[in-house]
Amino acid sequence: MSRPPVAKLPRRRVLAGLLALAAAALGHGAAHADGGGAGLERSVKAAFLYKFLMFTEFPASAFADPAAPLVIGVAGADDMARDLMRLVAGRTVNRRPVLVRTLRDSDAPDGLHLLFVGGSDAGQLARLARPGQQAPLLIVTEAENGLQYGSVINFLIVAERVRFDVSLDAADKNKIKLSSRLLTVANHVHKGAP
Numbered sequence: 001m002s003r004p005p006v007a008k009l010p011r012r013r014v015l016a017g018l019l020a021l022a023a024a025a026l027g028h029g030a031a032h033a034d035g036g037g038a039g040l041e042r043s044v045k046a047a048f049l050y051k052f053l054m055f056t057e058f059p060a061s062a063f064a065d066p067a068a069p070l071v072i073g074v075a076g077a078d079d080m081a082r083d084l085m086r087l088v089a090g091r092t093v094n095r096r097p098v099l100v101r102t103l104r105d106s107d108a109p110d111g112l113h114l115l116f117v118g119g120s121d122a123g124q125l126a127r128l129a130r131p132g133q134q135a136p137l138l139i140v141t142e143a144e145n146g147l148q149y150g151s152v153i154n155f156l157i158v159a160e161r162v163r164f165d166v167s168l169d170a171a172d173k174n175k176i177k178l179s180s181r182l183l184t185v186a187n188h189v190h191k192g193a194p
Contacts, residue, residue: 039079044162045155046083049116049140052153053093055182058113059175062136063096070096070113075103075128077118103128114138117151125149136175140164147190152176156187163187 053070070093074081081102088098101112105127109115113136117125120143139151146154152170156163166186171178183189 041157041162042077042080043083045142046080046087048155048162048164049080049084049114050087050091050093050098052138052140052182053098053114055179056114056138057177057179058136062113062175068096069099070094071099071101071111072114072116073101073103073107073109073112074116075105075107075118076121076124077116078102080116080118109137110135112137114140116140117146118142120144123149125151138176139170139174152178153186158187165190 049072053072058070072084072088074084081100084100088100091098103109103115105124107128109128115128115137117128117139118141125139125141125143125146126149138153140153140155141147141149141151142155143149143151147165147167147170150170150173152167152174154165154167156165164186165188166178166183167190168178168183169190169192
């Protein structure tokens with residue numbers, strides 16, 4: 001018996017599959033935010049960040065050449081950066097290696113494809129992602145009002161599970177396209193300003 005296409009699967013099954021992939025990538029059996037405490041939550045978010053790259057289309061201009069890596073920048077979450085470095089070691093996305101850089105407030109997000117801003121200070125995003133930025137960039141946050149500060153994806157905890165909201169307006173402004181498969185499993189998709 002053949003499997004139905006992913007687009008036809010119920011939203012819950014797609015989310016369960018994405019969570020299972022994220023958890024399997026880390027060797028965890030569940031994607032709950034509580035079971036292992038903050039460490040498990042961080043690991044699940046790290047796996048999601050890696051998976052988000054698989055569901056994001058960057059224009060060719062985002063890369064110096066066909067072999068250029070996908071670069072994830074992490075600000076305000078050194079533990080997350082370490083988890084991500086372990087997770088992406090030796091892995092590729094669309095035949096591109098994945099690299100992780102730890103950023104400080106004074107660092108510019110130059111050369112990044114995904115910027116993760118950790119912590120509850122959504123204002124940190126405003127300090128890092130400078131107005132008028134020209135390069136395509138997937139911005140992910142975990143602050144309560146992350147989408148209002150220009151984040152494309154913002155993590156939140158819903159019923160003790162790591163979930164995420166998406167801003168299509170921010171994706172357009174940041175010159176990236178998100179797969180409908182990713183949008184299907186989002187907690188909420190904002191089509192205009194959040």
